[in-house]
Amino acid sequence: MDNRVRELREKHGWSQGELGERLDVSRQTINAIETGKYDPSLPLAFKIARLFGSRIETLFDPGK
Amino acid sequence: MARFSTRRFNAYVMALMVVYIALIFLVWPLVRDAHSVWWRIALAVSPTVPVACVVALMARRVMLADELEQRLHLIALGVATALVGTASLVASFLAMGKVWRGDGSELVWVFPALCLIYGFTRLGLKRHFTGTWDWWGC
Numbered sequence: 001m002d003n004r005v006r007e008l009r010e011k012h013g014w015s016q017g018e019l020g021e022r023l024d025v026s027r028q029t030i031n032a033i034e035t036g037k038y039d040p041s042l043p044l045a046f047k048i049a050r051l052f053g054s055r056i057e058t059l060f061d062p063g064k
Numbered sequence: 065m066a067r068f069s070t071r072r073f074n075a076y077v078m079a080l081m082v083v084y085i086a087l088i089f090l091v092w093p094l095v096r097d098a099h100s101v102w103w104r105i106a107l108a109v110s111p112t113v114p115v116a117c118v119v120a121l122m123a124r125r126v127m128l129a130d131e132l133e134q135r136l137h138l139i140a141l142g143v144a145t146a147l148v149g150t151a152s153l154v155a156s157f158l159a160m161g162k163v164w165r166g167d168g169s170e171l172v173w174v175f176p177a178l179c180l181i182y183g184f185t186r187l188g189l190k191r192h193f194t195g196t197w198d199w200w201g202c
Contacts, residue, residue, distance in 0.1 A: 025130035028194040037193050038132050 002061040006034040008052045023047055068125045076121055080114040087111045115175065132193065140186035148178045 009019050009030075016030040023030070023044065032038035033048075039060075040048065049056040087110050098104040126137045152174060158164040191197055 029130050029132040032193045
């Protein structure tokens, strides 16, 4: 699944570790989400969207 | 509750493993010379106390982990359980068929095998999901 997490994180000037601390997940989990190797659960996806002030569908694109 | 840091977890496990090794080499050999049955039982199972503490620490670590970490722990545990369980079944049938004559002491390898397969599987999964070979953070 494509996502804009890396783009928004960099826009806020946060490292993966800092974003992980804000979301209460590990840096490795942020890395796995950004590289598309792991799709977050719905609660975590909502948490990410809320943190960036975005709608979940603008952050994550399930593709075809 | 705060997440369990890998450094703190590793320090606790190392300390418990030192206790385990000390019990194996210093206390366990006294079993054969003990006179009371209860004392023999206590000495014989004494090494399992630090191991039980490690299991409790691992359970706490998994409970406090985030969702990806929990998934990696559970997949690794599933793989380790399936492989060790199948190997134990094969060994049991071989023993029942008198093909393999064991005295039961081989069972001591079940738990270490479980831990080893769990560790390597988790290392491989972590490599797949995060692209890092982080053995101590495993």
